[in-house]
Amino acid sequence: EAGVAQSPRYKIIEKRQSVAFWCNPISGHATLYWYQQILGQGPKLLIQFQNNGVVDDSQLPKDRFSAERLKGVDSTLKIQPAKLEDSAVYLCASSVSDGPNYGYTFGSGTRLTVV
Amino acid sequence: KNEVEQSPQNLTAQEGEFITINCSYSVGISALHWLQQHPGGGIVSLFMLSSGKKKHGRLIATINIQEKHSSLHITASHPRDSAVYICAVSKGGSRLTFGEGTQLTVNP
Numbered sequence: 588e589a590g591v592a593q594s595p596r597y598k599i600i601e602k603r604q605s606v607a608f609w610c611n612p613i614s615g616h617a618t619l620y621w622y623q624q625i626l627g628q629g630p631k632l633l634i635q636f637q638n639n640g641v642v643d644d645s646q647l648p649k650d651r652f653s654a655e656r657l658k659g660v661d662s663t664l665k666i667q668p669a670k671l672e673d674s675a676v677y678l679c680a681s682s683v684s685d686g687p688n689y690g691y692t693f694g695s696g697t698r699l700t701v702v
Numbered sequence: 703k704n705e706v707e708q709s710p711q712n713l714t715a716q717e718g719e720f721i722t723i724n725c726s727y728s729v730g731i732s733a734l735h736w737l738q739q740h741p742g743g744g745i746v747s748l749f750m751l752s753s754g755k756k757k758h759g760r761l762i763a764t765i766n767i768q769e770k771h772s773s774l775h776i777t778a779s780h781p782r783d784s785a786v787y788i789c790a791v792s793k794g795g796s797r798l799t800f801g802e803g804t805q806l807t808v809n810p
Contacts, residue, residue, distance in 0.1 A: 618796055629706075629788055629800030630745075643797060678745065685796045691735065693745035 591694035593679050599700045605667040608697045612660070612681030616692070618642075621654055621664050622678040624696070630678055636662060637685050669701045705729050708789050708801040715808050721776040723804045725789030728770065735798060736763050736774045737788040745788070748774070779808045 592611040600606050612619050617638050622630035633652065635642040638659040647654070651670070656662040666673055676696040682689040707726045715721050725734070736748040749756050749763040751772075756763050760779075765772040776783055784807050790798040 620797070627802070629790070629802045630798075631800075632797055635797055642795075680745075682796050689796050690750055691747050691796070691798070693737075693747070695742065695744035698742075 591679055591681055591692050593677075593694035593697055595697055596695065597698045597700075599702060600669055602671055602701050603668040605665065606669055606699060607666075608664045608677050608679075608699075610662045610664070610679030610694060612662075612679070613692055616681035616683055617659070618682045618685045618689075619656055619662050620678075620680045620682075621662070622680065624676045624678055626675070633664070633677075635685075642685060666699075669699075671701050674699055674701045703728070704801065705799050706789055706791055706801040708787075708804050710804060711802070712805045713807070715779050715806070717780055717808055717810050719779050719808075721779050721783075721806065721808075723774045723787050723789075723806070725772045725774070725801055726770060727772075727789075727791050729791070729793055729799075731770075731791040732794055733792045734765055734772050735790045735792070736772075737790060739786040739788060739803065741785075748787075776806075781808045781810050784808050 619636045621633040624630040633647045634644040634654045636656040639656050654664045676698050678696045679694040680691050709724045733752045735750050739745045760777045762775040786803040788803045789801040
């Protein structure tokens with residue numbers, strides 16, 4: 588079974604620039620998550636999709652962050668414009684569905700550095 | 703106060719030692735996860751448990767629901783076990799609330 592694919596692995600941008608990350612979850616996984624992990628901290632949920640609908644985006648800074656999952660498969664996360672404090676690892680994860688007993692599979696993450 | 707607290711934050715051990723990482727949580731949960739994160743960011747799910755004890759190779763995870771506490775044990779530790787170990791809980795749906803992680807370094 589292929590894992591959760593993310594790209595790019597690393598990205599360095601200047602503040603005020605835009606950046607986009609891509610995630611391809613495991614085939615058949617209805618639930619997709621984007622997490623932000625700042626160095627030395629645990630991951631923080633940015634947005635959760637169930638198929639192509641948003642379940643939870645309460646911690647997404649909507650003035651600069653956006654995410655979509657148009658066909659209920661791949662997802663993109665965009666930051667526009669980036670700030671220095673956005674430097675973090677952005678993790679995508681997927682699970683079969685939204686329930687407490689479904690395991691998670693994480694991607695390798697995208698490490699973003701904003702200079 | 704975080705809903706999920708881990709201890710210790712950092713742990714250094716010698717190869718072969720028995721290691722314990724603790725996790726306490728303050729909310730009702732439906733499941734608790736132990737995750738491993740290597741340098742570079744990728745996270746691997748080690749265990750998902752809601753009661754009792756699970757074992758996989760040299761790793762053992764236990765949970766005490768009444769005390770809201772879980773432990774991850776590593777027997778006969780090895781330098782390749784060096785990683786960040788993260789405790790996370792789900793409170794009903796599948797969304798996880800994470801602890802801040804324990805950085806484990808095992809020296810040869």
